[in-house]
Amino acid sequence: MRKLLIKITFFTIPILLTGIAIEAMLRKIPNDYKTKVQQYEKHAGDFEVLCLGESHAYSGFNPEYMQIRGFNGSHFAQTLNYDLEILKKYDHKLQKLRYLLLPISYASFTNSLENQWEIKNYFLYYNIKKIHNPKYYTEILSLPFDINIEKLLSYYISHTAAIMTDTNGYSTHYSNPNPDKNLVESGKKMAAVQTAKDYRNWDKNKEFLDEIIMRSKKRGVTVILFTPPAHNRYRMHLDSIQLNKTIRLAESFARQNRNVFYLNFLRDRSFHEDDFYDADHFSSAGAKKLTNKLSSFVENLEREPEN
Amino acid sequence: MTFNSFAYFIFLPIVFLLFQAVADRYRWLVLLIASYVFYGFLLQPSLLAILAFVTAFSFLAGKRIDCAGTAKKRKQLLLLSVFVNLAILVYCKYLVFLAENLNLLIGAFSPGVSIPEPEPMVSIALSFFIFQAVSYLADIYFGITGSEPHPGHFALHMSFFPKLLQGPIERAQGLLPQIRQPYRFNYDDVRQGLLLFAWGLFLKVVVADRLALFVDPVYNNVEAYTGVPLIIATYAYAFQIYFDFAGYTNMALGSAKLFGFNLTQNFRSPYLATSCADFWRRWHISFSRWILDYIFQPLQMKWRNLGKNGTAAALLVTFLLSGVWHGASWNFVIWGLLHGIFLATSTYYRPYRKKLHKKLGLKNSRWMAIWQVFITFNLVSFTYIFFRASSIEDAGHIIANICNVYSNYTAIKTIGINEFITKDILIGNRKIVPITLLLMLSIIWVVYKHRDESLFTKPVWFRWACYYSLFIIIVVLQISTKSGFIYLQF
Numbered sequence: 001m002r003k004l005l006i007k008i009t010f011f012t013i014p015i016l017l018t019g020i021a022i023e024a025m026l027r028k029i030p031n032d033y034k035t036k037v038q039q040y041e042k043h044a045g046d047f048e049v050l051c052l053g054e055s056h057a058y059s060g061f062n063p064e065y066m067q068i069r070g071f072n073g074s075h076f077a078q079t080l081n082y083d084l085e086i087l088k089k090y091d092h093k094l095q096k097l098r099y100l101l102l103p104i105s106y107a108s109f110t111n112s113l114e115n116q117w118e119i120k121n122y123f124l125y126y127n128i129k130k131i132h133n134p135k136y137y138t139e140i141l142s143l144p145f146d147i148n149i150e151k152l153l154s155y156y157i158s159h160t161a162a163i164m165t166d167t168n169g170y171s172t173h174y175s176n177p178n179p180d181k182n183l184v185e186s187g188k189k190m191a192a193v194q195t196a197k198d199y200r201n202w203d204k205n206k207e208f209l210d211e212i213i214m215r216s217k218k219r220g221v222t223v224i225l226f227t228p229p230a231h232n233r234y235r236m237h238l239d240s241i242q243l244n245k246t247i248r249l250a251e252s253f254a255r256q257n258r259n260v261f262y263l264n265f266l267r268d269r270s271f272h273e274d275d276f277y278d279a280d281h282f283s284s285a286g287a288k289k290l291t292n293k294l295s296s297f298v299e300n301l302e303r304e305p306e307n
Numbered sequence: 308m309t310f311n312s313f314a315y316f317i318f319l320p321i322v323f324l325l326f327q328a329v330a331d332r333y334r335w336l337v338l339l340i341a342s343y344v345f346y347g348f349l350l351q352p353s354l355l356a357i358l359a360f361v362t363a364f365s366f367l368a369g370k371r372i373d374c375a376g377t378a379k380k381r382k383q384l385l386l387l388s389v390f391v392n393l394a395i396l397v398y399c400k401y402l403v404f405l406a407e408n409l410n411l412l413i414g415a416f417s418p419g420v421s422i423p424e425p426e427p428m429v430s431i432a433l434s435f436f437i438f439q440a441v442s443y444l445a446d447i448y449f450g451i452t453g454s455e456p457h458p459g460h461f462a463l464h465m466s467f468f469p470k471l472l473q474g475p476i477e478r479a480q481g482l483l484p485q486i487r488q489p490y491r492f493n494y495d496d497v498r499q500g501l502l503l504f505a506w507g508l509f510l511k512v513v514v515a516d517r518l519a520l521f522v523d524p525v526y527n528n529v530e531a532y533t534g535v536p537l538i539i540a541t542y543a544y545a546f547q548i549y550f551d552f553a554g555y556t557n558m559a560l561g562s563a564k565l566f567g568f569n570l571t572q573n574f575r576s577p578y579l580a581t582s583c584a585d586f587w588r589r590w591h592i593s594f595s596r597w598i599l600d601y602i603f604q605p606l607q608m609k610w611r612n613l614g615k616n617g618t619a620a621a622l623l624v625t626f627l628l629s630g631v632w633h634g635a636s637w638n639f640v641i642w643g644l645l646h647g648i649f650l651a652t653s654t655y656y657r658p659y660r661k662k663l664h665k666k667l668g669l670k671n672s673r674w675m676a677i678w679q680v681f682i683t684f685n686l687v688s689f690t691y692i693f694f695r696a697s698s699i700e701d702a703g704h705i706i707a708n709i710c711n712v713y714s715n716y717t718a719i720k721t722i723g724i725n726e727f728i729t730k731d732i733l734i735g736n737r738k739i740v741p742i743t744l745l746l747m748l749s750i751i752w753v754v755y756k757h758r759d760e761s762l763f764t765k766p767v768w769f770r771w772a773c774y775y776s777l778f779i780i781i782v783v784l785q786i787s788t789k790s791g792f793i794y795l796q797f
Contacts (some may be wrong), residue, residue: 004497011774
């Protein structure tokens with residue numbers, strides 16, 4: 001037995017050391033989550049508008065076009081659960097916050113980040129630990145080996161890091177033209193991916209949004225829920241039951257809470273083909289247009305006296 | 308928790324260390340608790356309850372059968388206890404299927420009338436441990452073994468975690484004596500067990516999961532394909548299912564070996580079989596022996612007066628039931644029936660074939676053997692169409708279109724053959740130079756050739772090079788989109 005333990009120790013030591021080295025190297029690579037955490041740490045006290053949510057907000061809200069200081073705190077596939085956790089985490093720093101923008105997309109109430117690799121980014125960089133699975137504590141175990149190697153080679157050999165966010169948190173990925181732009185295919189594909197098989201996450205997501213609204217109410221923060229515009233090629237494949245249920249719920253939140261407003265841009269005709277990166281994400285022109293609309297709404301709210 | 312999950316890589320060493328740490332008389336208890344914890348990871352309390360009930364019931368029934376005074380009483384007790392076990396299996400696994408088909412039948416005569424269909428139940432491992440319970444009871448009845456006096460040992464025999472989910476289906480006379488034996492740490496056993504486990508992991512996550520990349524796009528969307536892609540996907544599935552199940556079996560055998568247990572080897576180069584009968588002597592050996600001993604032989608004995616017709620009928624019934632065991636679906640029934648037909652017809656033509664081969668001097672001909680292997684492999688692969696297809700309609704589409712010579716050959720590209728070939732060549736967007744791939748394949752070949760004990764006679768540098776190489780190959784070449792084990796669904 002002693003011989004076995006010694007041999008296993010000698011066998012695993014090089015593997016462990018290599019694993020630790022790779023983990024350390026992976027964690028040093030800059031990424032969007034790290035970048036946004038740094039922005040929160042340094043500048044959260046200045047944010048008057050904060051936009052959370054998923055890729056629709058990531059591509060659609062560019063704080064550069066807001067009249068007041070804003071920050072895009074969204075991430076790819078970020079769910080309401082993590083929107084809430086980020087708000088909780090930086091609650092004490094967001095002293096100047098007046099407006100919270102949240103996209104209510106087709107899958108906002110049906111999605112969950114359970115068992116998704118993105119969870120490790122919240123573990124490692126935001127220190128938000130909701131699901132206790134050992135693999136989420138490491139970079140090396142969260143993603144397939146080939147992806148990790150690619151990341152290492154890209155950063156340490158090619159000296160490129162996959163940073164897709166500017167200092168305002170807006171995604172730079174969508175600023176560049178999409179070489180594979182195909183609204184027909186992307187619309188069909190994304191609608192299929194986002195159409196729920198069941199509604200088991202519905203109630204939980206509703207609770208998360210409820211808590212976000214309650215917290216905002218206590219802080220005197222106005223919550224603006226908005227359904228982003230989408231191209232017809234995406235809209236035509238949406239399940240009407242899921243879509244209508246989502247919109248009705250968003251409308252009910254706005255009806256029942258004085259600090260909540262709901263804007264539905266889904267069929268807004270002012271958005272044309274050039275405003276879209278793909279069927280449900282925005283190009284830089286589309287982000288400017290959407291942000292301007294949100295900015296106008298905020299300005300109107302600023303002008304109107306409270307009833 | 309499956310053998311290729313992170314949780315199992317934590318679970319197994321912990322159990323091993325606890326097993327080593329406790330006194331010998333409590334080791335069975337450590338393994339028993341570990342087995343229930345392992346099964347509990349499925350998060351299905353009902354399954355744990357069923358396992359416990361079947362174990363307790365079969366233990367008590369076995370004692371009663373052993374102590375029964377008369378042959379009639381023994382038979383009654385056997386029939387009752389087997390009936391209870393099989394009733395549990397039918398209830399948990401087949402009730403939905405039966406209700407659906409009953410409704411189809413009722414609907415044909417009385418439209419609008421139907422019986423309520425129950426909710427489907429998770430039945431992982433049920434088929435395996437209930438069959439094990441039935442074999443225990445039958446072996447006591449036939450006098451092959453006596454009833455186990457120690458309830459804990461019997462409970463471990465039923466639930467031992469390396470073989471719990473997908474077998475092998477162990478016989479009482481094989482595993483129970485090993486459980487009763489005092490344990491002595493054996494370094495070679497542990498070494499062999501670890502190597503077997505690693506080899507099984509390689510077969511599953513590198514080979515079988517890679518083949519699935521090719522099979523799944525076709526079989527999950529059969530309407531989009533005709534001709535060559537269907538043929539390639541079917542052959543690929545033949546290898547996928549073999550490597551998947553053989554991989555699991557090696558991991559099971561390796562895990563058991565760590566604790567000093569030798570489980571039944573389930574495979575013996577099945578695709579080198581020269582006939583369907585030979586195939587079933589090499590494929591899922593523990594299961595085929597079970598159906599041979601407990602279904603085929605009793606039926607053959609009962610129908611012995613019918614001569615070859617009796618044997619043929621026994622084979623048909625046996626493999627029909629084998630199909631049913633695999634799944635509550637007409638696909639599996641047809642799969643089993645096809646094997647039954649192949650075996651049944653061979654009982655008639657085999658004597659003539661032997662005479663013919665002898666007359667033509669082909670009896671020991673290598674080319675004849677190759678031909679027989681080729682035919683057998685194709686017959687088995689044909690049956691896999693039903694085994695893998697999602698429905699009878701899909702299987703029908705495949706059969707109707709598999710020989711379509713006018714198929715669009717560019718479809719081969721669309722089902723990802725590029726990915727299949729290059730998945731192990733590309734890391735990200737960079738290619739591993741072919742020589743590295745060749746080196747990896749050479750290492751795999753060396754490990755395969757020495758995966759039995761002969762590797763341990765080699766110099767230490769050679770052994771450790773093989774261990775590290777296998778580890779690196781598994782980490783680098785594993786398929787990231789992991790699929791479950793195929794036989795877990797049975």
